[in-house]
């Protein structure tokens with residue numbers, strides 16, 4: 001099983017508050033915090049933080065909860081995240097150090113030192129690029145504080161999933177977003193110095209350039225971030241019209257369709273702490289059964305508001321054909337639905353879910369653990385289906401993406417660091 005250290009960022013950073021009081025310092029948890037990251041930020045052992053707060057289950061912290069920061073004095077940052085800090089590059093003059101350069105640009109020397117991963121006394125050569133906060137200049141080509149290397153895809157095709165890899169000089173709580181979606185970072189390996197996140201691209205997202213923002217909170221408590229451009233390219237998707245028979249259309253009232261959508265969206269909107277798989281997906285159905293309708297086809301339906309594109313991959317197969325799990329995970333839904341028929345959803349961890357619709361029979365129950373190859377159910381024609389087939393769907397952070405990509409590729413590459421340097 002893959003060793004996973006958790007450095008998850010669930011949400012974009014909000015206002016972080018740490019206050020000193022007569023009894024010592026308290027800290028208010030914000031969305032995306034983990035105990036490990038808080039301990040790192042205040043340079044205290046994780047055990048000490050857990051003990052000081054009498055925490056029985058470290059995974060059950062919640063936003064808004066107050067923590068006692070042991071051994072803290074008045075030197076704690078009182079406004080840990082004042083604002084998002086843009087950074088820029090300036091050039092050193094002859095004889096300057098980090099400290100004197102910071103003073104020249106009216107910046108906090110410790111923050112400049114942190115951003116550049118160098119001590120205050122570091123002597124700089126003339127013309128050497130140095131990062132400082134608050135400059136409206138293009139991002140520098142190298143060095144981003146404790147972030148040593150960032151590998152961001154330059155372009156992703158509609159409906160495909162990009163990967164971002166970040167190497168850091170110390171374990172960091174990375175925070176990022178792309179096109180309004182928070183990036184969910186997961187550490188690869190035991191040292192917590194390499195993390196990856198999926199960048200799932202909606203198949204209907206318009207072609208164009210969308211900035212990917214990435215940042216972290218420095219040891220001083222400042223949030224620093226930088227943006228990378230990611231191009232979205234048009235996918236090779238066709239168009240089809242689906243005519244639904246009148247007897248099936250009769251049960252698909254808007255109320256039924258909307259309630260069912262809320263049920264499945266609620267299911268795949270959870271975020272499990274662990275990541276459960278590291279090998280490419282196995283095919284969920286025997287290779288004898290080909291694709292009959294690929295992911296991403298633009299669709300119109302003759303009934304209700306079913307959707308406007310094909311959110312999964314269809315395999316035509318006779319009723320009763322075995323459907324198997326492509327990768328390990330936990331069954332989080334197994335029930336009959338009006339549109340999706342007999343349905344199963346598996347949680348593969350860290351916001352990744354697969355769905356199996358239209359089964360004749362379900363062979364698993366909610367809460368069961370499954371391994372790759374375990375039988376989930378049998379092919380059928382239940383729900384909104386025009387013939388026996390398996391509809392296989394992959395959701396990452398709620399976004400439907402092409403599941404076939406994960407048969408061809410492992411979920412991430414690791415643990416060796418990416419060759420790509422920062423900002424290339």
Ligand SMILES: [Zn+2]
Pocket residue numbers: 293310312313314390391392
């Ligand atoms: Zn389908």
